[in-house]
Amino acid sequence: MKIKAYKYALLLTGSLLLNAPTWATDFQTGMLVNTCAGCHGPDGVSTGPASPTIAGMAEESFVESMLAFKSDERPSTIMGRIARGYTDAEINQMAGYFKTLTFQRAVQPFDADKAKRGKNLHKKHCEKCHIEGGRKDEDGSSILAGQWQAYLEASFEDFQSGGRSMPKKMKKRMKKMVKQGGDTAIEDVIHYYTSQQK
Protein backbone atom coordinates (compact mmCIF):
# COMPACT_ATOMS: atom_id res chain seq x y z
CA MET A 1 0.00 0.00 0.00
CA LYS A 2 2.74 2.34 1.00
CA ILE A 3 4.69 1.45 -2.08
CA LYS A 4 1.68 2.09 -4.24
CA ALA A 5 1.18 5.52 -2.71
CA TYR A 6 4.83 6.23 -3.26
CA LYS A 7 4.56 5.32 -6.91
CA TYR A 8 1.48 7.46 -7.31
CA ALA A 9 3.25 10.36 -5.69
CA LEU A 10 6.23 9.87 -7.95
CA LEU A 11 4.05 9.72 -11.01
CA LEU A 12 2.26 12.94 -10.23
CA THR A 13 5.34 14.82 -9.10
CA GLY A 14 7.29 13.48 -12.03
CA SER A 15 4.76 14.80 -14.50
CA LEU A 16 4.83 18.16 -12.77
CA LEU A 17 8.59 18.28 -12.95
CA LEU A 18 8.71 17.29 -16.60
CA ASN A 19 6.56 20.18 -17.65
CA ALA A 20 7.54 23.78 -17.12
CA PRO A 21 6.26 24.88 -13.74
CA THR A 22 2.88 26.48 -14.18
CA TRP A 23 0.58 28.47 -12.00
CA ALA A 24 -2.21 25.97 -12.58
CA THR A 25 -2.05 24.50 -9.09
CA ASP A 26 -2.48 27.92 -7.52
CA PHE A 27 -4.87 30.25 -9.30
CA GLN A 28 -4.31 33.13 -6.90
CA THR A 29 -0.61 33.24 -7.75
CA GLY A 30 -1.52 32.66 -11.39
CA MET A 31 -3.70 35.75 -11.40
CA LEU A 32 -0.73 37.88 -10.40
CA VAL A 33 2.09 36.34 -12.40
CA ASN A 34 0.04 36.14 -15.57
CA THR A 35 -0.13 39.92 -15.65
CA CYS A 36 3.63 39.98 -16.35
CA ALA A 37 3.45 37.82 -19.49
CA GLY A 38 2.38 40.54 -21.91
CA CYS A 39 5.74 42.30 -21.69
CA HIS A 40 8.06 39.67 -20.19
CA GLY A 41 6.72 36.67 -22.09
CA PRO A 42 4.86 33.51 -21.17
CA ASP A 43 6.68 31.82 -18.25
CA GLY A 44 8.77 34.96 -17.86
CA VAL A 45 10.85 34.24 -20.96
CA SER A 46 10.92 37.37 -23.09
CA THR A 47 11.07 37.12 -26.87
CA GLY A 48 12.71 40.56 -26.86
CA PRO A 49 14.07 42.77 -28.21
CA ALA A 50 14.20 44.94 -25.07
CA SER A 51 12.06 43.63 -22.20
CA PRO A 52 14.19 41.37 -20.02
CA THR A 53 13.55 37.74 -19.25
CA ILE A 54 12.51 37.44 -15.62
CA ALA A 55 12.28 33.65 -15.35
CA GLY A 56 14.75 32.21 -12.87
CA MET A 57 15.37 35.49 -11.08
CA ALA A 58 16.39 34.98 -7.49
CA GLU A 59 13.70 36.05 -5.04
CA GLU A 60 15.99 38.70 -3.65
CA SER A 61 16.69 40.22 -7.08
CA PHE A 62 13.02 40.25 -8.01
CA VAL A 63 11.81 41.86 -4.80
CA GLU A 64 14.65 44.36 -4.64
CA SER A 65 14.07 45.40 -8.26
CA MET A 66 10.35 45.79 -7.86
CA LEU A 67 10.66 47.83 -4.68
CA ALA A 68 13.28 50.05 -6.31
CA PHE A 69 11.00 50.55 -9.32
CA LYS A 70 8.09 51.29 -7.02
CA SER A 71 9.95 54.11 -5.28
CA ASP A 72 11.51 55.35 -8.55
CA GLU A 73 14.87 54.78 -6.92
CA ARG A 74 15.58 52.74 -10.01
CA PRO A 75 14.73 54.66 -13.19
CA SER A 76 12.36 53.16 -15.73
CA THR A 77 10.10 54.16 -18.56
CA ILE A 78 7.14 52.09 -17.41
CA MET A 79 8.10 49.54 -14.78
CA GLY A 80 7.70 52.00 -11.91
CA ARG A 81 4.16 52.80 -13.02
CA ILE A 82 3.31 49.10 -13.14
CA ALA A 83 5.18 48.10 -9.96
CA ARG A 84 3.21 50.63 -7.92
CA GLY A 85 0.06 48.65 -8.76
CA TYR A 86 1.12 45.73 -6.58
CA THR A 87 1.46 45.40 -2.81
CA ASP A 88 4.73 44.26 -1.26
CA ALA A 89 3.07 40.97 -0.34
CA GLU A 90 2.02 40.44 -3.96
CA ILE A 91 5.54 41.21 -5.13
CA ASN A 92 6.86 38.55 -2.74
CA GLN A 93 4.33 36.10 -4.09
CA MET A 94 5.42 36.82 -7.68
CA ALA A 95 9.09 36.49 -6.71
CA GLY A 96 8.40 33.07 -5.22
CA TYR A 97 6.94 31.98 -8.52
CA PHE A 98 9.46 33.36 -11.00
CA LYS A 99 12.40 31.85 -9.14
CA THR A 100 10.99 28.42 -9.96
CA LEU A 101 10.99 29.08 -13.71
CA THR A 102 13.94 28.43 -16.00
CA PHE A 103 15.85 31.32 -17.52
CA GLN A 104 16.23 30.74 -21.25
CA ARG A 105 19.08 32.56 -22.94
CA ALA A 106 18.10 34.76 -25.84
CA VAL A 107 19.18 33.91 -29.35
CA GLN A 108 20.46 37.20 -30.76
CA PRO A 109 23.29 38.51 -32.95
CA PHE A 110 26.64 39.31 -31.33
CA ASP A 111 30.17 40.16 -32.39
CA ALA A 112 32.58 37.33 -31.62
CA ASP A 113 35.64 39.57 -31.29
CA LYS A 114 33.89 41.90 -28.90
CA ALA A 115 32.59 38.92 -26.94
CA LYS A 116 36.13 37.56 -26.64
CA ARG A 117 37.45 40.83 -25.27
CA GLY A 118 34.40 41.06 -23.05
CA LYS A 119 35.03 37.63 -21.62
CA ASN A 120 38.46 38.69 -20.39
CA LEU A 121 37.10 41.92 -18.97
CA HIS A 122 34.31 40.05 -17.23
CA LYS A 123 36.70 37.55 -15.70
CA LYS A 124 38.87 40.30 -14.36
CA HIS A 125 36.31 42.77 -13.15
CA CYS A 126 32.85 41.22 -12.81
CA GLU A 127 33.11 37.50 -12.16
CA LYS A 128 33.56 37.88 -8.43
CA CYS A 129 29.91 38.85 -8.00
CA HIS A 130 28.39 37.86 -11.36
CA ILE A 131 29.60 34.31 -11.05
CA GLU A 132 29.81 31.69 -13.77
CA GLY A 133 30.09 34.28 -16.51
CA GLY A 134 26.99 36.07 -15.29
CA ARG A 135 24.87 32.96 -15.60
CA LYS A 136 23.88 32.71 -11.99
CA ASP A 137 21.74 35.04 -9.94
CA GLU A 138 23.45 35.10 -6.57
CA ASP A 139 22.99 37.70 -3.86
CA GLY A 140 20.77 39.79 -6.10
CA SER A 141 23.27 39.95 -8.94
CA SER A 142 20.65 39.06 -11.60
CA ILE A 143 21.34 36.85 -14.60
CA LEU A 144 23.31 38.69 -17.29
CA ALA A 145 24.34 35.85 -19.61
CA GLY A 146 21.74 35.49 -22.33
CA GLN A 147 19.77 38.58 -21.35
CA TRP A 148 18.56 40.79 -24.20
CA GLN A 149 21.14 43.21 -25.56
CA ALA A 150 18.93 46.30 -25.54
CA TYR A 151 18.11 45.69 -21.90
CA LEU A 152 21.77 45.27 -20.93
CA GLU A 153 22.64 48.44 -22.84
CA ALA A 154 19.93 50.39 -21.07
CA SER A 155 21.10 49.07 -17.71
CA PHE A 156 24.70 50.10 -18.35
CA GLU A 157 23.55 53.52 -19.58
CA ASP A 158 21.60 54.04 -16.39
CA PHE A 159 24.51 52.93 -14.22
CA GLN A 160 26.92 55.14 -16.14
CA SER A 161 24.70 58.21 -16.02
CA GLY A 162 24.22 57.76 -12.29
CA GLY A 163 20.46 57.49 -12.74
CA ARG A 164 20.61 54.00 -11.32
CA SER A 165 22.70 53.56 -8.21
CA MET A 166 25.05 50.66 -7.74
CA PRO A 167 26.96 49.22 -4.82
CA LYS A 168 30.21 51.05 -4.06
CA LYS A 169 32.31 48.05 -5.03
CA MET A 170 30.56 47.70 -8.36
CA LYS A 171 31.05 51.38 -9.09
CA LYS A 172 34.76 51.10 -8.43
CA ARG A 173 35.12 47.95 -10.48
CA MET A 174 33.18 49.31 -13.42
CA LYS A 175 35.30 52.46 -13.41
CA LYS A 176 38.42 50.35 -13.38
CA MET A 177 37.10 48.15 -16.16
CA VAL A 178 36.38 51.14 -18.39
CA LYS A 179 39.79 52.62 -17.58
CA GLN A 180 41.60 49.43 -18.49
CA GLY A 181 39.35 48.19 -21.26
CA GLY A 182 38.93 51.50 -23.02
CA ASP A 183 35.90 53.06 -24.67
CA THR A 184 34.56 49.75 -25.91
CA ALA A 185 34.79 47.94 -22.57
CA ILE A 186 31.09 48.09 -21.79
CA GLU A 187 30.09 47.14 -25.30
CA ASP A 188 32.52 44.24 -25.12
CA VAL A 189 31.15 42.79 -21.90
CA ILE A 190 27.62 43.17 -23.22
CA HIS A 191 28.61 41.12 -26.25
CA TYR A 192 30.12 38.55 -23.94
CA TYR A 193 26.80 38.22 -22.13
CA THR A 194 24.73 38.11 -25.31
CA SER A 195 27.13 35.57 -26.85
CA GLN A 196 26.06 33.07 -24.21
CA GLN A 197 23.04 31.49 -25.77
CA LYS A 198 22.99 27.96 -24.38
Place this chain on the structure above:
Amino acid sequence: MTQLNRRHFLKLSAGAAAASSLTLPHFAHAGTQKVVIIGGGVGGATAARYLKIADPAVEVILVEPKKTYHTCFMSNEVLSGERKMESISFGYDNIAKMGVKVIHSAAKAIDATKKVVTLVDESSVAYDRLIVSPGIDFKWEDLEGYDAEVAKKIPHAWQAGEQTKTLRKQLEEMKDGGTVIIGVTPPNNSFRCPPGPYERTGLIASYLKHHKPKSKVLVLDAKEKFSKQGLFVAGWKDRYGYGTDNSMIDWVPASKEGKIVAVNAADNTVVAGELEDSHKGDVINIIPPQKAGKIAFIAGLTDKTGWCPVNKKTFESTIHKDIYVIGDASIASKMPKSGYSANSQAKVCAVAVISSLKGTEMVVPSYVNTCYSAIDSDYGISVAAVYRYSDADNMIMPVKGAGGLSPADASAADRKREIGYAHSWFNNVTKDIFG
Protein backbone atom coordinates in the same frame (compact mmCIF):
# COMPACT_ATOMS: atom_id res chain seq x y z
CA MET B 1 12.59 2.77 3.95
CA THR B 2 15.86 4.48 4.71
CA GLN B 3 15.87 7.84 6.39
CA LEU B 4 16.63 9.57 3.10
CA ASN B 5 13.96 7.70 1.25
CA ARG B 6 11.44 8.49 3.88
CA ARG B 7 12.14 12.20 3.71
CA HIS B 8 12.01 12.00 -0.03
CA PHE B 9 8.70 10.20 0.18
CA LEU B 10 7.20 12.84 2.46
CA LYS B 11 8.31 15.55 0.08
CA LEU B 12 6.79 13.73 -2.84
CA SER B 13 3.55 13.15 -0.97
CA ALA B 14 3.25 16.83 -0.29
CA GLY B 15 3.74 17.45 -3.99
CA ALA B 16 1.16 14.86 -4.84
CA ALA B 17 -1.33 16.40 -2.42
CA ALA B 18 -0.91 19.77 -4.07
CA ALA B 19 -1.28 18.23 -7.48
CA SER B 20 -4.24 16.07 -6.59
CA SER B 21 -6.22 19.01 -5.28
CA LEU B 22 -6.18 20.17 -8.85
CA THR B 23 -6.39 16.97 -10.81
CA LEU B 24 -8.67 14.77 -8.73
CA PRO B 25 -11.93 16.66 -9.21
CA HIS B 26 -11.91 15.68 -12.89
CA PHE B 27 -12.53 12.10 -11.95
CA ALA B 28 -15.70 13.12 -10.21
CA HIS B 29 -17.39 14.13 -13.45
CA ALA B 30 -19.03 11.58 -15.64
CA GLY B 31 -18.07 13.11 -18.98
CA THR B 32 -15.50 15.55 -20.19
CA GLN B 33 -16.39 19.14 -19.56
CA LYS B 34 -16.55 21.30 -22.62
CA VAL B 35 -15.77 24.96 -23.11
CA VAL B 36 -16.58 26.50 -26.47
CA ILE B 37 -15.02 29.79 -27.50
CA ILE B 38 -16.50 31.92 -30.26
CA GLY B 39 -13.90 34.16 -31.85
CA GLY B 40 -10.17 33.51 -32.25
CA GLY B 41 -8.95 37.06 -31.85
CA VAL B 42 -6.90 38.26 -28.92
CA GLY B 43 -9.50 37.42 -26.26
CA GLY B 44 -10.59 34.04 -27.64
CA ALA B 45 -7.13 32.76 -28.52
CA THR B 46 -5.72 33.76 -25.13
CA ALA B 47 -8.66 32.14 -23.36
CA ALA B 48 -8.13 28.89 -25.28
CA ARG B 49 -4.49 28.68 -24.24
CA TYR B 50 -5.07 29.63 -20.64
CA LEU B 51 -7.97 27.20 -20.22
CA LYS B 52 -5.70 24.39 -21.41
CA ILE B 53 -2.91 25.47 -19.05
CA ALA B 54 -5.30 25.82 -16.13
CA ASP B 55 -6.87 22.42 -16.74
CA PRO B 56 -5.66 20.22 -19.59
CA ALA B 57 -8.54 17.81 -18.96
CA VAL B 58 -11.20 20.28 -20.08
CA GLU B 59 -12.17 20.01 -23.74
CA VAL B 60 -11.70 23.37 -25.46
CA ILE B 61 -13.21 24.17 -28.83
CA LEU B 62 -12.31 27.39 -30.61
CA VAL B 63 -14.61 28.59 -33.38
CA GLU B 64 -12.98 31.08 -35.73
CA PRO B 65 -13.65 31.50 -39.47
CA LYS B 66 -10.24 32.89 -40.40
CA LYS B 67 -7.16 30.70 -40.69
CA THR B 68 -4.91 33.72 -40.26
CA TYR B 69 -5.53 36.49 -37.79
CA HIS B 70 -4.02 39.95 -38.21
CA THR B 71 -3.52 41.98 -35.09
CA CYS B 72 -4.86 45.48 -35.20
CA PHE B 73 -2.12 46.57 -32.84
CA MET B 74 1.11 47.34 -34.74
CA SER B 75 -0.84 47.53 -38.00
CA ASN B 76 -0.10 51.27 -38.00
CA GLU B 77 3.55 50.33 -38.48
CA VAL B 78 2.49 48.42 -41.59
CA LEU B 79 0.83 51.61 -42.82
CA SER B 80 4.04 53.59 -42.26
CA GLY B 81 6.05 50.92 -44.08
CA GLU B 82 8.19 49.97 -41.09
CA ARG B 83 6.65 46.55 -40.68
CA LYS B 84 5.51 43.81 -43.04
CA MET B 85 2.04 42.29 -42.97
CA GLU B 86 3.54 38.87 -42.19
CA SER B 87 4.75 40.14 -38.83
CA ILE B 88 1.19 40.86 -37.71
CA SER B 89 -0.17 37.56 -39.10
CA PHE B 90 -0.83 34.65 -36.77
CA GLY B 91 -2.22 31.15 -37.25
CA TYR B 92 -3.74 28.63 -34.87
CA ASP B 93 -1.30 25.70 -35.15
CA ASN B 94 0.32 26.28 -31.76
CA ILE B 95 -3.07 26.52 -30.08
CA ALA B 96 -4.19 23.29 -31.77
CA LYS B 97 -0.99 21.62 -30.56
CA MET B 98 -2.08 22.26 -26.98
CA GLY B 99 -5.10 20.07 -27.57
CA VAL B 100 -7.57 22.82 -28.46
CA LYS B 101 -9.98 21.81 -31.20
CA VAL B 102 -9.99 24.65 -33.72
CA ILE B 103 -13.04 24.81 -35.98
CA HIS B 104 -12.69 27.23 -38.89
CA SER B 105 -16.29 28.23 -39.11
CA ALA B 106 -18.58 30.94 -37.78
CA ALA B 107 -21.30 30.77 -35.17
CA LYS B 108 -24.73 31.82 -36.35
CA ALA B 109 -26.80 31.20 -33.22
CA ILE B 110 -26.53 30.46 -29.52
CA ASP B 111 -29.22 28.67 -27.54
CA ALA B 112 -28.46 29.76 -23.99
CA THR B 113 -31.07 27.40 -22.51
CA LYS B 114 -30.04 24.23 -24.30
CA LYS B 115 -26.40 25.38 -24.19
CA VAL B 116 -25.75 24.78 -27.86
CA VAL B 117 -23.96 26.85 -30.50
CA THR B 118 -25.10 26.49 -34.11
CA LEU B 119 -22.51 27.07 -36.80
CA VAL B 120 -23.13 28.47 -40.28
CA ASP B 121 -22.99 24.96 -41.78
CA GLU B 122 -25.92 24.03 -39.49
CA SER B 123 -23.77 21.75 -37.35
CA SER B 124 -24.06 22.30 -33.62
CA VAL B 125 -21.64 22.26 -30.72
CA ALA B 126 -22.81 21.74 -27.14
CA TYR B 127 -21.04 23.48 -24.28
CA ASP B 128 -20.85 23.49 -20.50
CA ARG B 129 -19.45 27.01 -20.59
CA LEU B 130 -19.28 29.38 -23.56
CA ILE B 131 -16.85 32.24 -24.03
CA VAL B 132 -17.88 34.84 -26.60
CA SER B 133 -15.09 37.04 -27.90
CA PRO B 134 -16.45 38.47 -31.14
CA GLY B 135 -14.60 41.78 -31.22
CA ILE B 136 -16.21 44.74 -32.92
CA ASP B 137 -18.70 45.38 -35.64
CA PHE B 138 -19.35 48.72 -37.32
CA LYS B 139 -22.41 50.91 -36.97
CA TRP B 140 -22.69 51.61 -40.68
CA GLU B 141 -26.12 53.09 -39.98
CA ASP B 142 -24.56 55.96 -38.05
CA LEU B 143 -22.58 57.40 -40.95
CA GLU B 144 -24.24 58.44 -44.18
CA GLY B 145 -22.56 57.14 -47.32
CA TYR B 146 -20.32 54.65 -45.58
CA ASP B 147 -20.79 50.88 -45.48
CA ALA B 148 -18.91 47.62 -45.97
CA GLU B 149 -18.96 48.07 -49.76
CA VAL B 150 -17.64 51.66 -49.67
CA ALA B 151 -15.01 50.53 -47.16
CA LYS B 152 -13.34 48.52 -49.92
CA LYS B 153 -12.47 51.82 -51.58
CA ILE B 154 -12.28 54.05 -48.51
CA PRO B 155 -10.84 51.71 -45.90
CA HIS B 156 -11.39 51.78 -42.16
CA ALA B 157 -8.38 49.51 -41.52
CA TRP B 158 -9.78 49.05 -38.00
CA GLN B 159 -9.88 45.30 -38.45
CA ALA B 160 -6.45 44.44 -39.77
CA GLY B 161 -5.79 42.35 -42.88
CA GLU B 162 -7.00 43.25 -46.37
CA GLN B 163 -8.11 46.65 -45.09
CA THR B 164 -4.59 47.40 -43.85
CA LYS B 165 -3.12 46.38 -47.22
CA THR B 166 -5.59 48.60 -49.09
CA LEU B 167 -4.78 51.66 -47.03
CA ARG B 168 -1.03 51.06 -47.26
CA LYS B 169 -1.28 50.71 -51.04
CA GLN B 170 -3.25 53.95 -51.33
CA LEU B 171 -0.64 55.78 -49.25
CA GLU B 172 2.13 54.41 -51.46
CA GLU B 173 0.32 55.43 -54.62
CA MET B 174 -0.59 58.92 -53.43
CA LYS B 175 1.19 61.84 -55.09
CA ASP B 176 3.46 64.12 -53.09
CA GLY B 177 1.47 67.09 -51.94
CA GLY B 178 -1.64 65.02 -51.33
CA THR B 179 -3.97 65.13 -48.35
CA VAL B 180 -4.69 62.09 -46.19
CA ILE B 181 -7.94 62.46 -44.28
CA ILE B 182 -8.39 60.41 -41.13
CA GLY B 183 -12.02 60.55 -40.05
CA VAL B 184 -12.46 59.64 -36.39
CA THR B 185 -16.22 59.29 -36.13
CA PRO B 186 -16.99 57.44 -32.85
CA PRO B 187 -18.60 60.06 -30.58
CA ASN B 188 -16.74 58.94 -27.43
CA ASN B 189 -14.02 56.52 -26.32
CA SER B 190 -16.30 53.49 -26.58
CA PHE B 191 -14.41 52.05 -29.52
CA ARG B 192 -11.49 49.74 -30.19
CA CYS B 193 -8.13 51.25 -29.25
CA PRO B 194 -8.91 54.89 -28.34
CA PRO B 195 -5.31 56.12 -28.92
CA GLY B 196 -5.08 54.21 -32.22
CA PRO B 197 -6.28 56.97 -34.60
CA TYR B 198 -3.66 59.36 -33.24
CA GLU B 199 -0.85 56.85 -33.46
CA ARG B 200 -1.97 56.30 -37.05
CA THR B 201 -1.87 60.07 -37.63
CA GLY B 202 1.74 60.32 -36.50
CA LEU B 203 2.98 57.22 -38.28
CA ILE B 204 1.36 58.20 -41.58
CA ALA B 205 2.93 61.65 -41.15
CA SER B 206 6.25 59.92 -40.52
CA TYR B 207 5.92 58.01 -43.79
CA LEU B 208 4.96 61.16 -45.68
CA LYS B 209 7.78 63.16 -44.12
CA HIS B 210 10.31 60.74 -45.54
CA HIS B 211 8.66 59.96 -48.87
CA LYS B 212 6.14 62.68 -49.73
CA PRO B 213 7.13 65.69 -47.64
CA LYS B 214 4.68 68.16 -49.22
CA SER B 215 1.72 66.05 -48.12
CA LYS B 216 -0.52 66.56 -45.11
CA VAL B 217 -2.68 64.59 -42.70
CA LEU B 218 -6.05 66.11 -41.83
CA VAL B 219 -7.76 64.54 -38.82
CA LEU B 220 -11.49 65.23 -38.60
CA ASP B 221 -12.69 64.21 -35.16
CA ALA B 222 -16.18 63.79 -33.69
CA LYS B 223 -14.68 64.32 -30.22
CA GLU B 224 -13.31 67.31 -28.35
CA LYS B 225 -10.32 65.59 -26.83
CA PHE B 226 -8.59 62.27 -27.13
CA SER B 227 -6.49 59.66 -25.36
CA LYS B 228 -2.93 60.71 -24.43
CA GLN B 229 -3.62 64.03 -26.17
CA GLY B 230 -0.93 66.04 -24.38
CA LEU B 231 1.76 63.53 -25.25
CA PHE B 232 0.59 63.13 -28.84
CA VAL B 233 0.46 66.87 -29.43
CA ALA B 234 3.94 67.34 -27.93
CA GLY B 235 5.25 64.59 -30.19
CA TRP B 236 3.56 66.02 -33.27
CA LYS B 237 5.11 69.41 -32.47
CA ASP B 238 8.51 67.81 -32.07
CA ARG B 239 8.37 65.79 -35.29
CA TYR B 240 5.83 67.27 -37.66
CA GLY B 241 5.72 70.99 -36.92
CA TYR B 242 2.28 70.71 -35.38
CA GLY B 243 0.79 74.11 -34.59
CA THR B 244 2.98 75.94 -37.13
CA ASP B 245 2.08 77.08 -40.65
CA ASN B 246 4.10 74.20 -42.02
CA SER B 247 2.48 71.52 -39.88
CA MET B 248 2.08 68.17 -41.58
CA ILE B 249 -0.84 67.43 -39.25
CA ASP B 250 -4.07 69.32 -38.71
CA TRP B 251 -6.46 68.05 -36.05
CA VAL B 252 -10.00 69.42 -36.10
CA PRO B 253 -12.29 68.66 -33.13
CA ALA B 254 -16.11 68.63 -33.23
CA SER B 255 -16.34 72.22 -31.98
CA LYS B 256 -14.30 73.34 -35.00
CA GLU B 257 -16.48 71.51 -37.50
CA GLY B 258 -14.54 68.26 -37.32
CA LYS B 259 -17.46 65.87 -36.97
CA ILE B 260 -17.94 63.97 -40.23
CA VAL B 261 -21.62 63.65 -41.15
CA ALA B 262 -21.32 62.00 -44.54
CA VAL B 263 -18.87 60.25 -46.83
CA ASN B 264 -19.07 60.72 -50.58
CA ALA B 265 -17.21 57.89 -52.24
CA ALA B 266 -18.00 59.12 -55.77
CA ASP B 267 -15.72 62.16 -55.50
CA ASN B 268 -13.59 61.12 -52.50
CA THR B 269 -14.91 63.77 -50.16
CA VAL B 270 -16.25 63.87 -46.65
CA VAL B 271 -18.79 66.34 -45.30
CA ALA B 272 -18.07 67.65 -41.82
CA GLY B 273 -19.48 69.95 -39.17
CA GLU B 274 -22.73 71.88 -38.82
CA LEU B 275 -21.78 73.98 -41.82
CA GLU B 276 -21.36 70.80 -43.84
CA ASP B 277 -18.00 71.74 -45.26
CA SER B 278 -16.73 69.42 -47.91
CA HIS B 279 -13.15 68.10 -47.64
CA LYS B 280 -11.44 66.34 -50.49
CA GLY B 281 -8.92 63.67 -49.66
CA ASP B 282 -6.38 61.95 -51.88
CA VAL B 283 -6.56 59.11 -49.40
CA ILE B 284 -9.41 58.81 -46.93
CA ASN B 285 -9.48 56.59 -43.88
CA ILE B 286 -12.71 56.41 -41.92
CA ILE B 287 -12.83 54.97 -38.41
CA PRO B 288 -16.54 54.23 -38.00
CA PRO B 289 -18.63 54.13 -34.82
CA GLN B 290 -18.60 50.64 -33.32
CA LYS B 291 -20.62 48.05 -31.46
CA ALA B 292 -20.12 44.47 -30.29
CA GLY B 293 -19.60 41.75 -32.90
CA LYS B 294 -22.71 40.39 -34.61
CA ILE B 295 -23.08 37.12 -32.70
CA ALA B 296 -23.38 39.07 -29.43
CA PHE B 297 -26.51 40.76 -30.81
CA ILE B 298 -27.94 37.54 -32.25
CA ALA B 299 -27.49 35.83 -28.88
CA GLY B 300 -29.04 38.75 -26.98
CA LEU B 301 -25.90 39.44 -25.00
CA THR B 302 -25.89 43.20 -25.62
CA ASP B 303 -27.61 46.05 -23.81
CA LYS B 304 -28.74 49.45 -25.10
CA THR B 305 -25.14 50.64 -25.39
CA GLY B 306 -24.46 48.04 -28.09
CA TRP B 307 -21.93 46.25 -25.90
CA CYS B 308 -22.22 43.28 -23.51
CA PRO B 309 -22.73 43.77 -19.77
CA VAL B 310 -20.77 41.29 -17.63
CA ASN B 311 -19.87 40.49 -14.07
CA LYS B 312 -16.42 42.02 -14.25
CA LYS B 313 -14.93 39.62 -11.73
CA THR B 314 -15.59 36.63 -13.98
CA PHE B 315 -16.78 38.11 -17.32
CA GLU B 316 -19.93 36.02 -17.11
CA SER B 317 -22.76 37.74 -18.94
CA THR B 318 -25.28 39.39 -16.66
CA ILE B 319 -27.93 38.41 -19.22
CA HIS B 320 -27.19 34.73 -19.92
CA LYS B 321 -25.81 32.26 -17.39
CA ASP B 322 -22.74 30.18 -18.31
CA ILE B 323 -21.87 32.52 -21.18
CA TYR B 324 -18.86 34.77 -20.75
CA VAL B 325 -17.99 37.80 -22.88
CA ILE B 326 -14.45 39.19 -23.11
CA GLY B 327 -12.50 41.70 -25.16
CA ASP B 328 -13.79 44.71 -27.08
CA ALA B 329 -17.39 43.42 -27.07
CA SER B 330 -17.64 43.41 -23.28
CA ILE B 331 -18.34 46.33 -20.99
CA ALA B 332 -15.21 46.10 -18.86
CA SER B 333 -15.04 49.65 -17.52
CA LYS B 334 -12.69 51.12 -16.59
CA MET B 335 -10.45 49.09 -18.82
CA PRO B 336 -10.21 50.55 -22.31
CA LYS B 337 -11.07 48.50 -25.36
CA SER B 338 -7.56 47.38 -26.24
CA GLY B 339 -5.81 44.24 -27.37
CA TYR B 340 -3.91 44.02 -24.12
CA SER B 341 -7.14 44.45 -22.13
CA ALA B 342 -8.66 41.53 -24.06
CA ASN B 343 -5.58 39.42 -23.33
CA SER B 344 -5.73 40.25 -19.62
CA GLN B 345 -9.49 39.72 -19.41
CA ALA B 346 -9.16 36.32 -21.10
CA LYS B 347 -6.79 35.15 -18.37
CA VAL B 348 -9.19 36.24 -15.63
CA CYS B 349 -12.06 34.63 -17.51
CA ALA B 350 -10.21 31.33 -18.06
CA VAL B 351 -9.64 31.00 -14.31
CA ALA B 352 -13.27 31.96 -13.62
CA VAL B 353 -14.56 29.36 -16.09
CA ILE B 354 -12.39 26.56 -14.69
CA SER B 355 -13.35 27.54 -11.13
CA SER B 356 -16.99 27.49 -12.12
CA LEU B 357 -16.64 24.02 -13.70
CA LYS B 358 -14.90 22.74 -10.58
CA GLY B 359 -17.40 24.40 -8.30
CA THR B 360 -14.66 26.31 -6.50
CA GLU B 361 -14.63 29.94 -5.46
CA MET B 362 -13.23 32.41 -8.00
CA VAL B 363 -9.97 33.90 -6.70
CA VAL B 364 -9.33 37.65 -6.48
CA PRO B 365 -8.78 38.76 -10.08
CA SER B 366 -5.89 40.92 -11.26
CA TYR B 367 -5.90 42.85 -14.53
CA VAL B 368 -3.36 44.93 -16.42
CA ASN B 369 -3.26 47.11 -19.50
CA THR B 370 -0.54 49.04 -21.27
CA CYS B 371 -1.16 50.93 -24.47
CA TYR B 372 1.98 51.90 -26.32
CA SER B 373 1.72 54.40 -29.14
CA ALA B 374 4.43 55.31 -31.61
CA ILE B 375 4.66 58.91 -32.74
CA ASP B 376 7.70 58.25 -34.92
CA SER B 377 9.98 55.27 -35.47
CA ASP B 378 12.09 56.30 -32.46
CA TYR B 379 9.48 58.10 -30.38
CA GLY B 380 7.12 56.09 -28.19
CA ILE B 381 4.66 56.96 -25.43
CA SER B 382 2.46 54.84 -23.20
CA VAL B 383 -0.35 54.73 -20.73
CA ALA B 384 -0.59 51.89 -18.23
CA ALA B 385 -2.77 50.66 -15.40
CA VAL B 386 -2.95 47.80 -12.93
CA TYR B 387 -6.53 47.09 -11.97
CA ARG B 388 -8.46 45.51 -9.13
CA TYR B 389 -12.05 44.43 -8.97
CA SER B 390 -14.43 46.60 -7.00
CA ASP B 391 -17.23 44.45 -5.69
CA ALA B 392 -19.40 47.33 -4.51
CA ASP B 393 -20.10 48.68 -8.00
CA ASN B 394 -18.90 45.83 -10.24
CA MET B 395 -16.10 47.97 -11.67
CA ILE B 396 -12.53 47.24 -12.69
CA MET B 397 -10.68 50.05 -10.97
CA PRO B 398 -7.14 51.24 -11.66
CA VAL B 399 -4.93 51.06 -8.57
CA LYS B 400 -4.48 54.58 -7.26
CA GLY B 401 -0.95 55.93 -7.34
CA ALA B 402 0.05 53.44 -10.03
CA GLY B 403 -0.10 53.47 -13.82
CA GLY B 404 -0.66 56.63 -15.79
CA LEU B 405 1.07 58.28 -18.71
CA SER B 406 4.69 58.53 -19.80
CA PRO B 407 6.14 61.67 -18.22
CA ALA B 408 5.63 64.85 -20.27
CA ASP B 409 9.30 65.71 -19.81
CA ALA B 410 10.76 62.30 -20.69
CA SER B 411 14.16 62.36 -22.41
CA ALA B 412 14.61 61.50 -26.08
CA ALA B 413 16.42 58.36 -24.90
CA ASP B 414 13.38 57.27 -22.93
CA ARG B 415 11.05 57.97 -25.86
CA LYS B 416 13.25 55.71 -27.93
CA ARG B 417 13.31 53.06 -25.23
CA GLU B 418 9.53 53.03 -25.19
CA ILE B 419 9.58 51.97 -28.85
CA GLY B 420 11.83 49.05 -27.89
CA TYR B 421 9.47 48.09 -25.10
CA ALA B 422 6.45 48.51 -27.38
CA HIS B 423 7.98 46.03 -29.82
CA SER B 424 8.86 43.72 -26.93
CA TRP B 425 5.28 43.91 -25.74
CA PHE B 426 4.07 43.03 -29.21
CA ASN B 427 6.40 40.03 -29.52
CA ASN B 428 5.62 38.74 -26.06
CA VAL B 429 1.89 39.35 -25.99
CA THR B 430 1.38 37.67 -29.37
CA LYS B 431 3.34 34.68 -28.06
CA ASP B 432 1.07 34.74 -25.01
CA ILE B 433 -2.01 34.87 -27.26
CA PHE B 434 -1.16 32.48 -30.10
CA GLY B 435 1.60 30.38 -28.50
